[in-house]
Amino acid sequence: MTNNKANNYDILISDFDEKFFKVDFPGRFNEQMLEAVRTLPGRRWNNDEKFWLIPDNKAAVNQLMKNIYATGLFNVKETTGPKSSSPSIKSDERFIASQIQKINEALTTRHYSEHTKTSYKKWVEEFLRIYQGKEDIGEREINEFLKNLALKKNVSASTQNQALAALLFYFRFILNTPVTELGSVIRAKKSERIPVVFSRDEVSRVIGNLNGQKKLIAKLLYGTGMRLNEALSLRVLDIDFDQNEIIVRHGKGDKDRHVMIPQKLIPELKAHIEKVRQLHIKDLADGWGANPMPGALAGKYPTGCKEFKWQWLFPQKNRWKNLETGEEGRWHLDESLMQRAVKQAILEAGINKNASCHTFRHSFATHLLEIGYDIRTIQELLGHSDVSTTMIYTHVLNRGAGGVVSPLDRL
Template identity: 65%
Template sequence: MKIIIKPYDDSFVAVSFPEGFNTDLLNAVRKIPKRIWNNDEKIWLVPNTQETLDQLKMNVYNTGLFNVNDEIPDEEQTPLLPEDSTRRMLEILKAKNYSQKTCEVYKKWVEAFLLKYNHRNNLGQKEINDFLTELAVKKHVSPSTQNQALASLLFYFRFVKNENPVELASVIHAKKKERIPVVFSRQEVVSVINNLIGSKKLAAELMYGTGMRLNEVLALRILDVNFDMNEIIVRHGKGDKDRHVMLPQKLVPKIKEQIEAVRKIHQKDLEDGWGKVAMPNQLDKKYPTAAKEFKWQWLFPQANRWKNKETGEEGRWHLDESLLQKAVKKAVLESGINKNASCHTFRHSFATHLLENGYDIRTVQELLGHSDIRTTMIYTHVLNKGAGGVISPLDRM
């Protein structure tokens, strides 16, 4: 199947199908406002605007009759549709083993970039510079957010468009701001945790007791807890890295109790004809029965099974992040703590308290999973007394 899209005059673009067209293609063109059928030349004429061309290409693509790799016999090949570009980018990201969260972030930034410039075909370094500069100057994004957007666009241009933007010196970078992390005192940790109940309390204890991130705790599976080695394996952490953290001995009885509760839930799911969980790295294809094995079940499963209304299939995911975030926020308020605290505050407190206890910063870096020691250095504010250790002259009066 072939389609030719080329200029006709100042007001219209000509669309023709050399090999004929079916009902789906006919409807794709008919959905375009103000289109005209030129019976003499046997071509369709559509308004020569970017919005119309985008809509036309989208309609044609949605017929499912064209492959994004098909060559279009035109004087200049029609660019990929926005959906094609982002879909291809996602395929490349997954092939390079980028995490799901990174894929989603890259997709968001590329879509925002293409939308800003109406999906023009000649986008390049100037538009990248302008887009990034606007983020810093007008939208006042953080340096990390601007760098995230830059990484997304560079990936898109290099691996999807096969271009290599290098002249990015004119970008106005967002000013880096030094922020001291919010940290709980030891008593505040106890107070917040005591205002939580059930599995949410255990999850919070693990965040403070191991330094794991929120998503790392909730993504734990039964097999990740090693009682014999007194450790927990954090798989696919930030940067898709695995690491080991300690297993707090105070939590051993609670974790074993949680595992038994999960066993009962899993047994009930199996009796109902379900019991599968999502497997990492497509292991379900290599080991078809593994998804039903108990060791692969979530340590913190959600209360109810999800259900696919189309297929009737049911399964169970882990506890949703928002539920724990809301519970911790409520617990902080009930504790009377006037700090801008969140689940991540447990991780900050873990690192700070370890340094206060005399552990070296390299050990803390390894436990937190930081690639760069400079990231861990932010917690060294506890190694000196700081403002809190200075006696005010007013107190000496």
């Protein structure tokens, strides 16, 4: 897929295997094109051959095409006639694309996270594909849409409520017609699930099966309670050894918070930061070393992108390279690489739990409760807005079903 000759951006999409197809940038590309791929659920980065793997299903293909179109870098002209080989975009597709662009701008203006923006745009697009063109859409259509999600697609309560939040945002800020009569709108009750938690021995076994910076990341996840994307988004300046704290910036809900540095990790973190420094020095010597700055800081500090303090704490092993311009740079380690490594480590440890990177966060909170820390302290460390969210971990304060002696054991 190539855009107009003035910009000459290229995206190469090809087969890979039964589960994934391959996306590559053989020529010049930019941050918008990378984001079109990075925001796709289930995407993976192949670090050895330097290309992206995308789940080979209709939803992923459609989302990729929409993301690419939304960049505005590819001018697709509408054509007529049965013999035309050029892609055509119908008026309804143009309308949907324009609405998605508007909601993206509204979400960005209000500083919503990238994950929330991706989810909201997905639900609004799905809703519009069913009801766009119909007059006076509102409460009835929202209710019908939510019912179909629950009855036909069997989505979870949290997913259903997320779809409702996306639609209410769309009606309020894009259509300027807030839905005020919600008496009959279905608000699914979220099921209460006990989080999967590692024992201390299981934490040691899983971490012991990891290597390099992935091992250090796993220790941070368990030792601080950070989410995976929060740990991977850390920059060198976020580590404050003097105050013995890590600043987690732009966490869930775009909130900053502080977490402690585990004392056992201080020597390891310092050694790791020195390795990152040497890597950055090499990048600078090679003529690169720039890192994207958050928000509007790039304009405020034009040369800051090459300062060491703004470098990722966990950079990619190899620099990405634009084959046409020769430009090179580094992003932080991709989430999919860490997720796969932890999944493999769990298998090798022989742990039969539906666990993931997020299980380290659950284990952090549960183990702090077990040793007597109060719920408010744990709430603050986890970054929960409401203490009721943190209360789910209090199941460990009683012995529960595991502490009951079965009558069979008394025979």
